[in-house]
Amino acid sequence: MSDAVEERTRTQLRQGLRIATLLVAGAIVLGLGQANMLRHLDAYEPALAQVAALAALGAVLAGEAVLLVRRRSWGRLRWGAIALVLAASALSYATLPDGRTSTGVDWLFGAANWAGLVVLLDRPLRTSAAFLLAHEVMALLHLVLFDEPSRGALARFATGSVTVIGFPLCVAVAAAILRSLSAAAEASRGEIEQVRVAEAVAAESHRRRQQRFAELSATTIPLLEGLADGSLGPEEPVVQRRCAIEAARMRRLFAESDTVTNPLLHELRHCIDVADRKGVVVELDARGHWPALPVAVRRDLTEAVLIVLATAASRARVTVVGRADLVSVSAVADCGEVDVPSPATPGVRVETLKYDDTVWMEVRWQPTPHPAPQPTS
Secondary structure: OOHHHHHHHHHHHHHHHHHHHHHHHHHHHHHHHHHHHHHOHHHOOOHHHHHHHHHHHHHHHHHHHHHHHHOOOOHHHHHHHHHHHHHHHHHHHHOOOOOOOOOOOOHHHHOHHHHHHHHHOOOOHHHHHHHHHHHHHHHHHHHHHHOOOOHHHHHHHHHHHHHHHHHHHHHHHHHHHHHHHHHHHHHHHHHHHHHHHHHHHHHHHHHHHHHHHHHHHOOHHHHHHHHHHOOOOOOOHHHHHHHHHHHHHHHHHHHOOOOOOOHHHHHHHHHHHHHHHOOOEEEEEEEEOOOOOOHHHHHHHHHHHHHHHHHOOOEEEEEEEEEOOEEEEEEEEOOOOOOOOOOOOOOEEEEEEEEOOEEEEEEEEOOOOOOOOOOOO
């Protein structure tokens, strides 16, 4: 299941729970509560206060219906709505006849709890529990202060409290569990995504290691095997030149995986470091700006310079010149005769000039221009 489908499913579950809670609250407030109020309307003094309390609860339910249609939450209006519900409770109990707490006349006892729940359904469970407790305490205070708290009245209040607190609390618990499951699913999805990324990184690292091994197997491994079995002597000048060239290639290969601002100059500096370790004095001059180059292009640009630097005797100079449509890397060194492989990338050309032991070599890259589209008839 895709992330979008999972999120849509969680949203539909939350929306469905809100709709079900609103329907239950509407049936209790506007159905059972209103019927009880109208049946005992003559007992209230004044009756208009009970009508106003019912209208306040109805307004809260209507607000929830509008928010449901617009797929929005209460936001900053939440606590104003809760204050309105508690105010309606206080108004109703202020005009409730004595001795009628938690009876059929006390229609609000089992109605205001649901009106407050629809507002707090997406809040933590402790918030809904605190509201239900406040509603219960308000009714209990009215019983203790204005009624005669007989054993029968207290038993009736305790029995009614089971449904007044129990049923809405069960709905609040279900909403909290749904939120917890959604959070757990989101966390699991994040962990799975991290595992996938780690696997992708490991696979890419393995691929790069295999690629590097394949690149070294053509030149470096035969050289090492020859040195190991004695067929190549480390004292021979040709072998020493090959070792210097392979050392520069390996340093360049390792530098290709570094994250730097200018990869071309970074790789050239690693090639220069090999010459520096032999005591060759190397100057590097870079001019202009050039775009990011693919690895294959950078290899062709540095290969000839790498060989010149690795085989230089005492001095060398490297110059890099670039612009948006051209990059040139040239090297001058006293390296004698060198053998440079042909570039593998289209658009890369190598030019060489030799005078005695001094060699000048330039590698130039220009992107291949795309053919202009032919007009259609």
